[in-house]
Amino acid sequence: MEYPQDAGTASLLGALRGKVDANPSDVAALETLRDALRQLGLRDEAVELSYRLAEGYAGRGEFSLALLEYEALLRSEPADSRVLEALAGVERRMDRGRSGRESIRMDFEGVLEPDVQAGAGPENGEDPADTELAAFLIRSHLAPELVVKKVLSDIHRTRRKPAGWRTPVSLVLEVATAVDLDREEVLVRMLDRTQMAYVPLSEYEVDRSAARLIPEELAVGGLMVAFDRMSTTVLAAVSNPFDRVRMERAEAALGCDVQWYLASPESVIRVLGEVYRLPAGGGGPA
Secondary structure (H helix, E strand, O other): OOOOOOOHHHHHHHHHHHHHOOOOOOOHHHHHHHHHHOOOHHHHHHHHHHHHHHHHHHOOHHHHHHHHHHHHHHHOOOOHHHHHHHHHHHHHHHHHHHHHHHHHHHHHHHHOOOOHHHOOHHOOOOHHHHHHHHHHHHHHHOOOHHHHHHHHHHHHHHHHOHHHHHHOOOOHHHHHOOOOOOOHHHHHHHHHHHEEEEHHHHHHHOHHHOOOOOOHHHHHOOEEEEEEEEEEEEEEEEEEEEEOOHHHHHHHHHOOEEEEEEEOHHHHHHHHHHHOOOOOOOOOOO
């Protein structure tokens, strides 16, 4: 049923449609217009906006949000071939991202010395995620091998200290301190390698209650932060996209769907410092 529209409502819809037409990728405007159309009973146009909204989320790499939109569309039209095809495409892209992260260890075999690869674990200060990130920097020719290995050794030593996990340490930032490392190029290479989406965390209004959903030791030790919630999905940022173990542990602790983003290590460290009141300047290896 369509509800009658007064002049004010018609004007508002016109303005919203104009905003969407001017910027088709503006998902906030798409969502506002879609909800207004639903309230007015303009079902067909609202459905089309839902489809465009899902496409917008997928285009930005926000696959969990895209899946929610497509699944909502299928609840009303289970046989919609266009939605089914788009949904399958998103699932394939998510699978590629997961398989890409899972294949990283194979790519890194032989890059680091056997004694560096073997026995890595929190109990001796060696973190497999740091080791994989180090190998990524070396193999991608982003930093000199000797520098990366020296910094990695220093980080392992830092983690052996009492409560070493509470010192937020970024291999990328420590290497950048030692050599002229192009951190933007590192982020671009990571995004290309893992197919993750990027979030400019320094410009995002972080939901502090969401941030504390990930246990402190896990968040600070792995430089990861939950920064928002969308329905039943938590949005979280990580600075080391190769840290599969901690990402899986965070998902288990949250008990819900998690949409992971890549963020710069300095932005993650800043948010963690504010959320957990970490010591100022409690940075890297001594």
